[in-house]
Amino acid sequence: MIHLVPRSQSSLAWQFATPLLAVLATMLTGGLLFWVMGHDPVAAIRTIFWDPLFGPASSYSRPQLLVKAAPLILIASGLAIGFRAGIWNIGAEGQYIIGGITGAAVALAAYPAEGMWIFPAMVLAGALGGWAWGMVPAMLRNWCGASEILVSLMLVYVAQRVAAWMAFGPMKNPEGMGFPGSRNLQQYPPASNPDLIAGTGAHWGVVAAALAVLAAWFLMSRHIRGFHIRAAGIAPRAARFAGVRPATLVAFCLGVSGALAGMAGLFEVAGPAGQISPGFGSGYGFTAIIVAFLGRLHPLGILLAGLLLALTYIGGELAQLMMQLPAASVQVFQGMLLFFLLGFDLLTRYRIARRVAA
Amino acid sequence: MTKGTNLTASLFRAEGIGKTYPGVRANDDVSFQVAEGEIHALLGENGAGKSTLVKMIYGLVRPDEGQMSLNGRPHAPADPRAARAAGVAMVFQHFSLFDALSVAENIALGMENPPPRRALAARIARVSQEYGLPLNPARRVAMLSAGERQRVEIIRCLLQDPRLLIMDEPTSVLTPQEAELLFATLRKLADQGTAILYISHKLEEIRAHCDRATILRHGRVVDSCDPRAHSARELAAMMVGGQMRLVDRTGRQAGEVLLELRDLSLPAPDAEGTALKSVSLTLRAGEILGIGGVAGNGQEELLAALSGELRSPPGTIALEGRDLGGTGPQGRRAAGLLAAPEDRLGHAAVPDFSLAENTLLTAGSRKGLVRGGLIDHRAARAYAEQVIHAFDVRTPGPGTAARALSGGNLQKFVIGREVLQAPRVLVVNQPTWGVDAGAASAVRQSLLDLARSGAGVVVISQDLDELLELSDRFCALNEGRLSEPRPTEGLSLDEIGLMLGGAHGMEVAHI
Numbered sequence: 001m002i003h004l005v006p007r008s009q010s011s012l013a014w015q016f017a018t019p020l021l022a023v024l025a026t027m028l029t030g031g032l033l034f035w036v037m038g039h040d041p042v043a044a045i046r047t048i049f050w051d052p053l054f055g056p057a058s059s060y061s062r063p064q065l066l067v068k069a070a071p072l073i074l075i076a077s078g079l080a081i082g083f084r085a086g087i088w089n090i091g092a093e094g095q096y097i098i099g100g101i102t103g104a105a106v107a108l109a110a111y112p113a114e115g116m117w118i119f120p121a122m123v124l125a126g127a128l129g130g131w132a133w134g135m136v137p138a139m140l141r142n143w144c145g146a147s148e149i150l151v152s153l154m155l156v157y158v159a160q161r162v163a164a165w166m167a168f169g170p171m172k173n174p175e176g177m178g179f180p181g182s183r184n185l186q187q188y189p190p191a192s193n194p195d196l197i198a199g200t201g202a203h204w205g206v207v208a209a210a211l212a213v214l215a216a217w218f219l220m221s222r223h224i225r226g227f228h229i230r231a232a233g234i235a236p237r238a239a240r241f242a243g244v245r246p247a248t249l250v251a252f253c254l255g256v257s258g259a260l261a262g263m264a265g266l267f268e269v270a271g272p273a274g275q276i277s278p279g280f281g282s283g284y285g286f287t288a289i290i291v292a293f294l295g296r297l298h299p300l301g302i303l304l305a306g307l308l309l310a311l312t313y314i315g316g317e318l319a320q321l322m323m324q325l326p327a328a329s330v331q332v333f334q335g336m337l338l339f340f341l342l343g344f345d346l347l348t349r350y351r352i353a354r355r356v357a358a
Numbered sequence: 359m360t361k362g363t364n365l366t367a368s369l370f371r372a373e374g375i376g377k378t379y380p381g382v383r384a385n386d387d388v389s390f391q392v393a394e395g396e397i398h399a400l401l402g403e404n405g406a407g408k409s410t411l412v413k414m415i416y417g418l419v420r421p422d423e424g425q426m427s428l429n430g431r432p433h434a435p436a437d438p439r440a441a442r443a444a445g446v447a448m449v450f451q452h453f454s455l456f457d458a459l460s461v462a463e464n465i466a467l468g469m470e471n472p473p474p475r476r477a478l479a480a481r482i483a484r485v486s487q488e489y490g491l492p493l494n495p496a497r498r499v500a501m502l503s504a505g506e507r508q509r510v511e512i513i514r515c516l517l518q519d520p521r522l523l524i525m526d527e528p529t530s531v532l533t534p535q536e537a538e539l540l541f542a543t544l545r546k547l548a549d550q551g552t553a554i555l556y557i558s559h560k561l562e563e564i565r566a567h568c569d570r571a572t573i574l575r576h577g578r579v580v581d582s583c584d585p586r587a588h589s590a591r592e593l594a595a596m597m598v599g600g601q602m603r604l605v606d607r608t609g610r611q612a613g614e615v616l617l618e619l620r621d622l623s624l625p626a627p628d629a630e631g632t633a634l635k636s637v638s639l640t641l642r643a644g645e646i647l648g649i650g651g652v653a654g655n656g657q658e659e660l661l662a663a664l665s666g667e668l669r670s671p672p673g674t675i676a677l678e679g680r681d682l683g684g685t686g687p688q689g690r691r692a693a694g695l696l697a698a699p700e701d702r703l704g705h706a707a708v709p710d711f712s713l714a715e716n717t718l719l720t721a722g723s724r725k726g727l728v729r730g731g732l733i734d735h736r737a738a739r740a741y742a743e744q745v746i747h748a749f750d751v752r753t754p755g756p757g758t759a760a761r762a763l764s765g766g767n768l769q770k771f772v773i774g775r776e777v778l779q780a781p782r783v784l785v786v787n788q789p790t791w792g793v794d795a796g797a798a799s800a801v802r803q804s805l806l807d808l809a810r811s812g813a814g815v816v817v818i819s820q821d822l823d824e825l826l827e828l829s830d831r832f833c834a835l836n837e838g839r840l841s842e843p844r845p846t847e848g849l850s851l852d853e854i855g856l857m858l859g860g861a862h863g864m865e866v867a868h869i
Contacts, residue, residue: 224728227718230711237705240667241697242719243688 004350014348019294019301022340023308029340030333039323047322048315048333061314063201067272068313070205071096071264073306075288077212078257080297081219085229086236087253091137091152092261093285094159095130099262100269101166102129104182104276107191108171111183118190122266123204130262131255133159138254142247148254160281167278182276185269193271205267209306212260217299229253261285287313290338309334369394369553370415370433370522375424377410383577384410388424390572390579392522397544397554399564399585401597402574403794408557411574412524415555416448417441429521439470445521449511449528457500457630464499465514485516489543500630504652505536512543523547524555529563530791533652534822534854541567559597559795561590562823573597598795607806612830613643616814617695617783622674624663632656634663635838641783641814646805647843648829649818650854653788656838657818658700661787664816665697666690677783692723694782698772700791700818702765706772709761713753714742716760717775724779741778749774750800766797773801777808784808787818802828822854833857 027049031041052061075092082089089095103126110118137151171182185191193203220226232239232249240246264284269276291309295301316330368391375388385407392398400408413419415426417435426433428444435441438448455464462479466472473481479495486493491509499507508528515523525544529537544554544567558564564571564585571585573596581596622637634656641647651657662668664675666687674683677695685693699705707716717738722728727738742756749770753763760768769789776784789805790798805828809815818835819825825832826846833843834857841857 222733224718224722224731224733227715227733231708231719234710235704235708237699237701238708238719241665241687241699241705243666243686243691245686 002352002354004346005353006350007348011348011351014344015296018344018348019296019305019341021344022294022337025340025344026333026336029336030329033332034325034329037325039325044319044323044325047319048312051318051322052311052314055318057318061318063195063199064314065307065310066201066206067203068310069306070203070209071268071284072288072291072309073209073302074205074212074264074267075257075261075285076291076295076302076306077209077216077299078260079288080292080295080299080302081216081226081229082253082257083292084220084233084297085249085253086233087250088149089134089137089152089254089257090149090289091133091154091156091159091285092257092288093281093283094152094156095133095258095261096265096268096285097156097159097163097281098133098265099126099130099259100265100273100280101163101171101276102126102262103266104171104185104269107185107188107270108182110191111188114190116190119193119204119270122191122270123208123263126262126266127259128262130265131259133262134254134258135251138251141250148250152254156285163276163280164278166276167280171276173275180278184274186271186274191270193267203267203271205264205271208263208267213299213303216302220299225252261288287334290334290341293338294341309337312337368392369429370555371427372411372415373425375411375414375421375426377407377414377419377422385414385421386577388574388577388579390582392553392555393570394553395548395551396569397548397556397567399568399571400555400557400574401559401561401564401571401585401593403559403597403796406574406597406794407577408574409526410577412448412526412555412557415441415522416446416524442518442520445519446524447515447518447520447522448524449508449515449526451526451528451530453507453511455499455507455510458498460496460498461493461502461510462495464510465495465517468514469517481517482513485513489516489546490539491543503536504654505532505539508532508540512540516547520552522553522555524557526557527559528556529558529560530820537563560823561585561593561597565590565593594795607828610644610646610806610810610830612645613812615640616643616678617641617816618676620674620676622663622670624659624668624670627659627662627668632659632838634659637663637838637840639833639840639843641816643812643814644809645831646809646815646817646829648825648832648846649816649835649840650822650825650832650857651818651820651835653700653820655835657787657835659838660835660840661697661699661785661818664690664695664785665699666695688723691720691779695785696720696776696779696781696783697785698776698787698789700787702768702772703761707760707768710759712742712757712759713746713751713763713771714739714756716771717741717745721775721779745771745774745778748778749804766793769793770797770801773804777804780811781808781813783814783816785816785818788820789817790819790821790824798824826854 027045031045034044035041052058075096079089079092103122106122106125107118133155136155137148140146140151141148167180167182173181173183196202220230228239228242228244229249231242232244273280287309291302291305295305312330312333316333319325320327371391373389375385377385388411402408410419414421417438417440433444435444462475462482465482466478472478482495491513493506493509493513499510528540532540548554556568568585571583572579573581575597585593619637619639622634624634626633632655637660639647659668663670666685670683672681672683676682677693680693682690682693682695703709715738718727718733721741725741727734727741739756745751746753746756751767751771753767773786773789789801793801802824805815805817817825817828829846831843832846832849834841
């Protein structure tokens with residue numbers, strides 16, 4: 001019989017080891033799954049994890065890495081702040097969609113004006129939109145005690161309906177020949193978000209993600225507010241004793257994560273997506289939850305985890321294309337990653353001991 | 359049935375018991391015996407190995423070496439169930455009762471084969487009558503006082519007809535009258551032949567009620583004696599292995615009024631909390647005000663109202679004439695009103711944070727550890743080191759996590775963190791709860807020194823000896839009401855007991 005013995009202090013070594021173990025276990029189990037489905041497991045794993053970076057088509061897929069990683073990192077940086085405080089914003093996807101809509105709204109209202117102010121105003125509007133969408137669960141929690149988990153999650157579906165309504169209604173491109181979807185912002189230079197260096201995938205969202213990582217690191221390790229956030233997550237009473245008002249903290253965390261998600265939405269709509277379509281929103285907001293945990297809620301960890309998850313997106317698409325793996329396999333992969341991470345996480349707080357037969 | 363302490367009638371015997379935990383020799387060659395019908399004290403500081411020893415007797419921990427015997431048969435229980443079957447029962451310091459269930463339901467849950475509810479209620483009523491433990495089986499546990507909850511635990515044990523009853527610090531939560539009631543019950547049990555192993559560090563009650571005492575220090579038996587033949591001071595010297603330092607109360611003068619509470623009423627913060635009802639008090643510079651009472655009567659709420667965690671209407675709290683009712687914890691600290699809550703891990707300190715980080719909880723502004731929102735980690739570390747040094751906190755250093763410290767050391771750190779900020783008024787709740795005798799006297803002395811330097815100190819405590827030792831005036835907190843303070847000088851323990859228990863309508867022992 002084996003059983004678990006609590007550790008007196010959580011193990012630092014395991015904190016680093018569990019994400020790696022989780023990735024490894026995901027590869028093994030994923031390979032097994034593909035093998036059962038009748039594919040060559042080694043080839044599938046190589047297609048997903050290796051080929052996007054170093055394979056024959058990598059010149060196309062490599063820039064995609066930054067394109068996909070930027071929103072993940074931007075959103076996860078904000079989510080991790082709240083998660084550290086025990087405030088669970090599960091609805092970043094909704095804040096991302098609304099941020100995209102409000103940001104695009106500025107551009108569509110300004111069209112066809114020219115001016116340097118348009119893009120910064122869009123970024124601001126995107127952040128504000130995400131912030132406002134995040135404040136809904138914050139206020140409902142502070143005023144009525146409603147669970148921010150449920151409210152933020154349900155608002156994702158509301159946001160998706162809003163996006164569809166916008167694409168078919170108020171934001172529909174008048175020159176779109178009846179097709180749903182807004183004007184394509186890629187064709188409206190003052191509002192577009194192109195690669196800053198052509199062919200790298202590095203648009204303004206990448207810059208914002210890098211800044212977010214730095215800012216989050218500064219907040220959490222250097223600023224007293226970050227200290228209070230960490231304290232509130234581990235020992236809420238001690239945080240209150242230190243002077244933290246729980247309601248303020250809820251509003252701050254949901255506001256910040258909402259604003260960052262909204263910004264990510266704006267960079268997407270102005271860049272790679274180009275327009276508000278009925279199905280705007282690609283699951284970044286949900287995947288970012290995995291990124292936040294895989295990165296140990298630490299800004300630098302999130303940077304690495306964001307790149308890894310972006311790789312699974314691209315690799316998954318590649319595998320779909322090259323090996324006819326089903327599209328859902330990427331989601332299975334990401335789900336397994338979170339599953340194994342949470343499972344192995346047990347080892348940071350417990351150690352396995354063998355019980356001597358009594 | 360014969361009663362006495364002759365060795366031939368020994369009921370329980372331990373020989374050469376040893377237990378090692380990683381890095382600690384918890385018990386080393388411990389041998390002692392308990393006779394039938396004897397109340398046997400196990401005396402020692404926190405960390406002396408008392409708990410480990412009784413856990414082995416109760417089957418929670420297994421000894422590495424040595425033998426035990428009970429009733430002449432070898433005693434090596436694999437788990438508490440086996441220990442209970444052999445006739446060992448134990449009442450823990452922390453109760454394991456479900457608030458939402460009735461007394462009878464709680465007792466049924468702890469039994470291997472509970473009889474029908476009605477028969478059980480009758481048995482409970484009979485046992486409680488027989489041993490003078492008034493208790494209504496149908497009442498909900500949430501409604502019971504600490505003393506009554508303890509009676510539930512005791513009756514749960516008595517229903518097993520134990521041969522050996524272990525009691526872990528049973529009086530720490532009781533009023534003096536409740537404690538007397540408990541001792542009468544224990545004596546009655548002992549007269550019927552049950553052996554009682556009584557763990558405590560309260561010397562006076564051991565002297566008054568125990569037949570023998572085995573004294574543990576650093577995991578070893580250092581002495582065994584008849585406690586009635588020794589003074590409390592002699593017992594304390596055996597326990598700590600040297601002379602106890604007596605606190606020095608001299609050199610204090612009451613000055614101007616520092617803190618004033620006027621008609622402070624607050625609703626209970628949550629379902630289990632207690633509302634504060636029209637609490638008024640004044641505290642002068644250089645004075646120590648003792649507030650006694652059994653925990654759960656508004657102690658935590660009063661501390662929270664003073665620390666700023668709970669805010670109150672304007673005009674209810676003033677520090678040196680300045681209204682602080684609506685000010686939060688940080689503002690109050692800036693004004694000079696500091697507090698140290700009872701719960702060290704999770705309230706006064708964050709368990710997983712290092713000591714250096716834990717200074718940031720309260721000392722950020724007064725010690726300049728946080729400027730313009732930015733943390734000066736080096737200054738925090740230096741301040742933690744200062745506290746560690748000044749208060750003799752035994753720890754590898756400021757990088758150690760708070761949870762890794764023993765209770766006494768963490769308490770010294772928490773008190774030291776506040777005292778070294780030179781507060782105008784310091785409020786402490788249970789400053790020496792679960793702290794060994796050496797650390798307790800250090801903490802008490804630091805509070806007296808703080809008062810001597812001209813600060814005001816409010817000590818909230820359940821430990822009456824402590825309050826009598828420290829405070830100039832004494833008042834009792836009962837169901838959220840604070841009694842009129844009285845000078846401690848000349849107050850008898852009985853009078854205090856009545857101040858504490860009076861409003862409860864204490865049941866009289868029917869013995």
